[in-house]
Amino acid sequence: MEAIPDLSEDNPRTTHSRPKKHKKAKLGNNKFSQAPTNIVETNEKYSESYRAYNDEGKLEEIPIDMKELGETVIEFDNLSKEYKLEGRDDLVVALRSATLSDESEFYPIKRGEFVMIRGPSGGGKTTLLNLIGTIDTPSSGNLNILGTEIDSKSTDSFLSDLRLSHVGFVFQTFNLLATMTALENVELPMILLGKLSAKERKNRSIALLKRVGLGDRLHHLPSDLSGGEQQRVAIARSLANEPEILLLDEPTGDLDTRSTVEVMDILFSINRRGPKGDKNNPTTLVMVTHNPELECYADRILYVQDGEFIKQALNMVQLALKID
Numbered sequence: 001m002e003a004i005p006d007l008s009e010d011n012p013r014t015t016h017s018r019p020k021k022h023k024k025a026k027l028g029n030n031k032f033s034q035a036p037t038n039i040v041e042t043n044e045k046y047s048e049s050y051r052a053y054n055d056e057g058k059l060e061e062i063p064i065d066m067k068e069l070g071e072t073v074i075e076f077d078n079l080s081k082e083y084k085l086e087g088r089d090d091l092v093v094a095l096r097s098a099t100l101s102d103e104s105e106f107y108p109i110k111r112g113e114f115v116m117i118r119g120p121s122g123g124g125k126t127t128l129l130n131l132i133g134t135i136d137t138p139s140s141g142n143l144n145i146l147g148t149e150i151d152s153k154s155t156d157s158f159l160s161d162l163r164l165s166h167v168g169f170v171f172q173t174f175n176l177l178a179t180m181t182a183l184e185n186v187e188l189p190m191i192l193l194g195k196l197s198a199k200e201r202k203n204r205s206i207a208l209l210k211r212v213g214l215g216d217r218l219h220h221l222p223s224d225l226s227g228g229e230q231q232r233v234a235i236a237r238s239l240a241n242e243p244e245i246l247l248l249d250e251p252t253g254d255l256d257t258r259s260t261v262e263v264m265d266i267l268f269s270i271n272r273r274g275p276k277g278d279k280n281n282p283t284t285l286v287m288v289t290h291n292p293e294l295e296c297y298a299d300r301i302l303y304v305q306d307g308e309f310i311k312q313a314l315n316m317v318q319l320a321l322k323i324d
């Protein structure tokens, strides 16, 4: 079982330490300035720029500028999930009264925020992500996504529309269609949504594949791509309908260190500048990971254990890891 990091101990990467006096947080016009005592911050300076693929699919250095978060896009109150197992009377409680709200010590998720969910195996991370993504329904509690209340009255067609238009998903396994090229895989969600012409779909797919550094792999089948490249296609596909929220469940779980860094750098740039590389159109990211090394990419880390939030940490310095 993975241990929850002791935030009082210095972590060489994120240097979590309890501030002697709470400083006004630098993450923008959100509620972080009213920080409770479990907020941690780091003062160490890391990188002033990160690398991202430009319109031509070439890597360029982009300064890491201060981030302004927008309005609340994900909030929930007393969210619980219980599973009934066949042949057993007792219920498995996967999530118990989880709350992210203005009234709670755990804040709602704001537009443009990059939140990681960490914690021991079986703690409820995937359950939480699936509830946020409306893939699964809560046993009780209130959930609000993008200003819309999700409840038992929400119809399947409403929820699938919400997912297709506004929420992107990336999983540990890439789930690409084996007989389709990278380009065709990325086009699929646009075909399902049915809003763009064939030419527009193709152009957007090419732009997205360039955005993830695969402008020269458009016509490759998944079997001709490395694991890291396949995951980059899956990321491009998740962005096909320009979702406001991207949910990621262990997206680097099957990748080696080099591919992990490449994928995380891409996610970092998507978070900051959205699918089109536009600073004014960031994408909100919620990512489950077991890897403590990746915490440095997030604005906030929520720790989930036994179905409950137990702490949250704020990263005051954004770090883009680099490989040369």
Ligand SMILES: Nc1ncnc2c1ncn2[C@@H]1O[C@H](COP(=O)(O)OP(=O)(O)OP(=O)(O)O)[C@@H](O)[C@H]1O
Binding pocket: 083, 084, 085, 092, 093, 094, 119, 120, 121, 122, 123, 124, 125, 126, 127, 128
């Ligand atoms: N479909 C299901 N039916 C029954 N129990 C389930 C189901 N899904 C999850 N659980 C249980 O709910 C609890 C939380 O599981 P969950 O997958 O959310 O944890 P996790 O933190 O994502 O774990 P991991 O890090 O191992 O992926 C576990 O006890 C798990 O066995």
